[in-house]
Structure formats: C-alpha cells, structure tokens
C-alpha cells in the first residue's frame with residue numbers, strides 16, 4: 005500500500021491540471037482511499053504524472069539486435085556497469101535489453117512499444133521483451149509488404165484479408181497493424197521502390213493507396229485498440245509531403261496514426277535540398293479528427309537509423325558512405341540499418357530538427373500528437389527531456405535556434421512561434437495522449453482502477469533537468485526509482501491483442517506456407533506460455 009500526499013497532480017484524462025491531490029495505491033492499482041498502514045510519500049513541491057508511454061520506438065527484435073552487433077563503437081562509449089540490483093549492459097543509441105528497461109524507468113517512462121516487428125521475427129522480439137526490465141511493452145506487426153495480404157487485396161478478398169490479419173496478430177502476439185513504405189519494400193527486393201501512392205506494386209496488381217485503405221478498413225472491422233500505424237512512402241526524400249498528404253486522404257475519414265511525421269514533411273524536388281511543408285500538413289491534421297501523429301524529432305548527435313524501409317537505408321548509406329546492413333524477410337518485409345550523425349550546421353539536418361518542432365507547435369490539439377524521436381532514428385529516447393525543454397521554454401528554444409544553420413531555419417516557420425507547452429500539455433503528449441491513441445484504458449491516467457504507474461518530479465525551472473531525473477518512479481505500485489537510483493528490479497507485462505477469426509482461413513495460409521515459406525505453418529505461431537512470461541491481453 006502506498007499513499008502519495010501534497011503533490012501537484014497532472015492527470016489530463018480526468019482534466020486535473022496541477023491540483024494538490026492524494027493518490028492511493030493498493031495491489032498495483034490506483035484506489036480511491038486507503039485504510040491502515042503502508043508507505044506515505046510526501047510530494048510537497050513535486051509534480052505527479054502517470055508513467056510515460058512511448059508509442060513508437062525500436063527496442064527489440066532482429067533489426068535492433070543486428071544494429072547492436074553492427075555498432076561496437078557505440079557500446080564502447082557507454083558501458084553500463086552492474087550494481088547490487090541491476091545487471092550490466094551497454095547504452096548509447098542501441099542499448100542492450102537491460103539498459104533499455106533501466107533507462108526508460110530512470111526517465112519516468114513505464115511503457116514502450118516497438119513499432120516494427122516482421123511477423124516471422126515475433127518470437128525473437130518476445131524473447132528480448134522478456135529480458136527487458138521494468139517497462140510494459142508490446143510491438144506492432146509489419147503488414148504493408150506482406151505477399152499474402154497484397155494477394156487478398158488484389159483479389160478483392162476482403163473477408164479473407166480480415167481473417168488473415170486477425171490470425172497474424174494472434175500468431176505473433178502483436179499489438180497493432182503497422183505499415184512501412186507500403187509496396188516499396190517489396191519492390192526494393194527487385195531494386196525498385198514506389199514513388200507515389202498510386203504506383204503499382206509490380207507482380208501484385210495493387211497500389212500503396214489500396215494497401216493503406218484496405219488495412220485501415222480491416223483495422224476498423226477488427227475493432228483493434230490502436231488505429232492502423234503508418235510509416236508513409238518516400239521517407240526522407242525531398243518532396244515527400246505530397247505522398248504524406250495523399251496517405252492522409254487515402255484513409256478517407258477512417259482512424260489512422262502517422263508515424264514520425266517529421267521525416268515525411270519535406271518540400272522540394274527529389275534529390276535536391278528540402279524545405280518544410282509542415283504548415284500545410286499540420287493544418288490538414290488540425291481539420292481531420294481521424295488522424296493522430298507522433299513526431300520523430302531529430303536531435304543533433306550520433307545515432308543509428310534502423311527501419312523496415314530497406315530502400316531508405318540504402319539511400320542513407322549512399323549519401324553518408326557509412327556502413328550499411330540490408331535484410332530481406334521472406335514473403336513479409338525487409339529492413340535496413342545505417343549509423344547517422346545529425347549536425348547542427350548541416351542544412352538538411354537543421355531543417356529536420358526545425359520541422360519536428362514546427363509540428364509540435366502547429367498542431368493545436370495536443371491529444372493528437374505524441375512525443376517521439378522514433379528512437380533511435382531521430383535520437384535516443386533518453387533525449388526526451390531535452391525536447392520537453394525546447395517545448396516548454398521559449399527563451400531556451402530561441403537560444404538553441406541561434407546555434408543551428410541559419411539559412412535552414414530562416415526557411416521554416418520556427419522563428420515565428422512563441423507557443424510554450426504547459427505541464428498539462430506535456431503530460432498529454434508524453435503519457436495521456438499516447439495511452440489514449442493506443443487504446444490503453446488502464447494507462448496514461450491516475451483514476452481509480454488505473455495501473456499504478458506513477459512518476460514524481462521535483463519542480464524545477466530547468467525542465468530538461470526536471471524530466472531527466474524524476475524523484476520517484478512507481479511501477480504497478482512498487483517504488484522502483486528513488487533519487488535517481490533503481491532500488492529494485494521488476495519485469496513488466498507484454499501487451500497483445502487477440503482478435504478472433506474464421507479458422508477456415510488457415511487452409512489457405514497453410515498452403516501458402518508450404519509453397520513459399522522455409523518455415524512450417526505449425527512452427528510459426530508464438531506459444532504464449534513459453535514466450536510471454538507476463539502476458540496481458542488488451543481488448
């Protein structure tokens with residue numbers, strides 16, 4: 005039992021904006037009152053928020069693990085020694101599983117979702133999840149270049165598509181439908197890519213637009229907790245804002261989440277320098293309530309780009325000349341990995357940095373925007389407190405602006421914005437909003453019945469310091485972090501969905517497996533009892 009008294013509570017889902025309230029916890033959940041003993045934390049002068057929820061990051065699975073192997077120089081710069089409580093690991097842009105869990109916890113984040121796992125690698129992702137301490141987690145299943153899915157869309161087999169998607173989510177114990185560069189990753193296997201959302205995916209007779217619309221419809225029909233999660237075509241390419249706008253239109257009013265929009269908001273001509281087209285895109289989001297976005301903010305420094313978007317990784321490798329990995333996943337997906345260093349004097353990098361901040365400042369409804377760096381693509385998740393300071397502190401932002409490429413900044417709307425986020429709005433974009441977008445009714449708030457995932461910060465002028473060093477982090481009612489130190493180790497739950505389907509579809513899937521896969525149909529599904537030590541089905 006735990007009682008937290010005298011703290012300023014920020015709980016946007018219940019419209020509580022800095023009121024002094026008492027929070028009571030019993031058996032891992034928030035309760036209305038407590039009788040008897042237990043610990044009391046006096047949070048006078050402190051800020052209380054629900055635990056942070058990262059809705060888009062890359063922390064598990066073969067892509068992340070390949071990046072770990074690829075970057076020994078990354079690990080050498082950031083060893084994480086063991087303590088009497090925590091295990092050893094390495095940090096930097098692709099931290100080991102243990103360091104990932106500890107660092108999220110130390111920053112007050114208690115849930116995180118890996119945004120791109122190929123179905124065939126689900127087992128691997130779950131194994132890493134069971135080795136990632138503290139946080140609750142889940143992953144999104146890549147479906148935008150899946151051959152079976154494209155065949156059903158081309159054949160107009162809507163029902164079969166729906167049953168297959170439900171089967172795939174069950175088989176992988178995944179959380180949501182993810183689309184990455186729909187059709188483009190498949191074409192890349194033949195050295196191509198798609199350039200507009202109406203290009204045909206050769207050999208399949210479908211277009212990216214059809215893939216997006218069909219999977220969005222399927223998502224709605226299956227009543228999944230999170231809308232279809234989309235990484236648009238043409239990431240990182242000048243002029244891609246049009247494909248992004250067309251993708252939003254292709255949803256035709258259906259719910260959809262656009263991932264790391266910063267990387268998809270570029271004007272200019274392909275191959276040339278790019279400009280910001282955030283004002284047009286943000287206005288479209290402002291006027292279409294079916295859309296949500298996360299940012300994919302870039303921060304300056306060295307990191308690792310990793311993506312299910314194979315052709316994009318090849319482009320980055322060509323531009324930077326740095327080492328590159330490309331992986332094909334049979335019948336399903338692919339991925340690419342390249343180290344990248346964002347430099348403040350570089351015109352393109354400075355434009356990307358400004359574009360992310362423009363998104364934060366131009367979307368009016370904070371409930372439809374989530375803070376992310378697309379970890380580690382734009383920067384490591386440990387940089388979130390720096391982004392919070394850039395949003396909350398206008399003077400700090402103005403000083404930061406002076407240090408980056410002035411020509412790039414002058415071409416964006418960033419110098420015109422005076423908006424400052426409040427603590428209430430930060431609580432929305434870092435926990436309440438992402439939890440709501442993910443359909444997690446028990447997270448992102450401090451109401452009765454919610455998971456007792458709570459972060460308590462010392463109120464400080466320097467918001468980066470404040471959010472980087474919470475005073476207490478409580479997970480399921482246990483005080484895990486106190487004064488910057490992890491006091492005990494726990495393992496969070498794995499969140500997954502389990503939509504029902506007509507088992508008759510298995511006949512077709514089985515046939516597809518026997519023809520094209522190197523793995524047997526029977527060996528494909530993840531066994532819940534072996535791979536999810538703490539499973540939690542979300543309905």
Ligand SMILES: [Zn+2]
Pocket residue numbers: 060061062119120263264378381
């Ligand atoms: Zn991503």
